[in-house]
Amino acid sequence: MNTTRASLLLRVRDRDDADAWRTFDAIYRPMLLRFALAKGLGHDAAEEIAQQCMTAVGEHIGSFEYDPQKGRFKAWLRTMAHNKLRNFFRDRRMAQAESGQLRGLEDDSDAPDETFDKLWMQQHLWHCLGELQRDVEPVTYDAFVAYVIEQKSVEEVCTAMNIKPNNLYTIKWRMTEKVAERMRLLLDGATDEL
Numbered sequence: 713m714n715t716t717r718a719s720l721l722l723r724v725r726d727r728d729d730a731d732a733w734r735t736f737d738a739i740y741r742p743m744l745l746r747f748a749l750a751k752g753l754g755h756d757a758a759e760e761i762a763q764q765c766m767t768a769v770g771e772h773i774g775s776f777e778y779d780p781q782k783g784r785f786k787a788w789l790r791t792m793a794h795n796k797l798r799n800f801f802r803d804r805r806m807a808q809a810e811s812g813q814l815r816g817l818e819d820d821s822d823a824p825d826e827t828f829d830k831l832w833m834q835q836h837l838w839h840c841l842g843e844l845q846r847d848v849e850p851v852t853y854d855a856f857v858a859y860v861i862e863q864k865s866v867e868e869v870c871t872a873m874n875i876k877p878n879n880l881y882t883i884k885w886r887m888t889e890k891v892a893e894r895m896r897l898l899l900d901g902a903t904d905e906l
Contacts, residue, residue, distance in 0.1 A: 720732060720735060720736060721773070721776070721785060724736050724769075724770075724773055725773055725774050727770070736769075737766065738839065739835060739836065739839045739898075740765075740766070740769075740789065740835070741762050741766055742835055742838075743831050743832060743834075743835035744761065744762040744765045744766070744789075744793055745758050745759060745761075745762040746831050746834075746835070747793055747827060747828055747831050748761040748762060748793075748797065750827045750831065751797055751827070753797075753800070757800065760800075761793070761796050761797060761800060764796050765789070765792055765793050765796055768792055768796070769789070769792070776788060786829075786832055790825065790828045790829075790832075793828065794825065794828075836895060836898055836899060837891070837895065839898065840891050840894035840895055840898060841853075841857070841861075841891065843894060844887065844890055844891065844894065848887070848890075851873055851875070852883050852887065853887075854873060855869055855873045855875060855879075855880055855883050856883055856884060856887040858872065858873070859880055859883075859884055860884055860887070860888070866880060
């Protein structure tokens, strides 16, 4: 892992740092898309919300100060995504009001947003797993995913991967340690308040 979250945020301030923007996009665009989908938007509308958020980050990241005492990037991004969704639903309600079709449109944007927090953690986890996939043997990665993520039985994984149960337990322990370390690096050690 060549960057922590704080350094990534500093690097994306430079619009010419294509590597930083690729990494940033790989982590946050899918999460923003999933967040919009979870809020009931169709795929095209969710893509539009994700794009609006990424554009807004590009426009405003220069004024964002990474200071955990003042506020976290996660809260800033969540507020931005929340506002984009609220604007989308408001505009849609106005259009439906003009056409007399208000039924069927729900705006739960004011509800407490555990969805964003859950997707935040999942997306960072998948990013770390993707990085680890490049660094470990395929059988190690596949066994870990099958056993830990897909929650297949020990017998099923060992048979499919042609490994012994003790090897699987060792894989689980080592990969869990590696994932935890990468998560700490990616999140600047801020796993207590993400």
